[in-house]
Amino acid sequence: NAGVTQTPKFQVLKTGQSMTLQCAQDMNHNSMYWYRQDPGMGLRLIYYSASEGTTDKGEVPNGYNVSRLNKREFSLRLESAAPSQTSVYFCASSEAWGSAGNTIYFGEGSWLTVV
C-alpha cells in the first residue's frame, strides 16, 4: 500500500546549495504534482505533470525545476536554495488532470529548512 512515496522526509540545506526531492507513485496515475505548504498560505502548486512527458508551471514555480522521469516518478529540484524555500513539500498524483472527480493523493511530505 505504498501509494505516493517521497524522499527525503527531512532536510536542512545551506543557502545556495542544491537538492532534489524524489517522488514515486505506484497507482498507475497519469498526473503528478508538487505542492508546498506554508503557514497561513495553504497548499500552493509548484509544478505539475498532466501526463508522462509533459510538465507545466503552477502557482509558485520560481526557483524550482521538475523532471517527469517516467510515469511513476516526478522529481523536484532546487538549484540554489533560498531561505524563502523553507517549507513542507508534498508530492501528489491523480488519475488525470482536467477531469471532474479528479481525486489527488498525497505523499507524507518533505520538511525542508534552508539556513
Place this chain on the structure above:
Amino acid sequence: SQELEQSPQSLIVQEGKNLTINCTSSKTLYGLYWYKQKYGEGLIFLMMLQKGGEEKSHEKITAKLDEKKQQSSLHITASQPSHAGIYLCGADFASGTYKYIFGTGTRLKVLA
C-alpha cells in the same frame, strides 16, 4: 486560496461533542474533496462529493455538498482525540481553465 474559504480556522472541542467545518466557494465547482492532515503523515483523502445535494459518511464523519455546489460542510459526531488534526477542503473548477485549489485548513483539537 481566497477562492475557497474554510471556517473556522481553528476549533477546540471537548471529547464527545459534535462539530462542523465549512468550505465555501464563490464559483460552482466540479468536485469537492476533504482531506485530513496529521503532523508527519501527509494529507489523507477522506471523501469526494460531486453532485449537488450529495452526502457521504465514513465512520463518524459526514460531508455534504449543497445543491448549488458552492458550499460543503464536514460534520463530526461524538468527536474523539483521534479526530484531531487539520482538515483541508480542495475543489476543482472548470470555468475557463481547469483549476484545482485548496482551502487554508481548519485545525481541530479534541480535549480528552
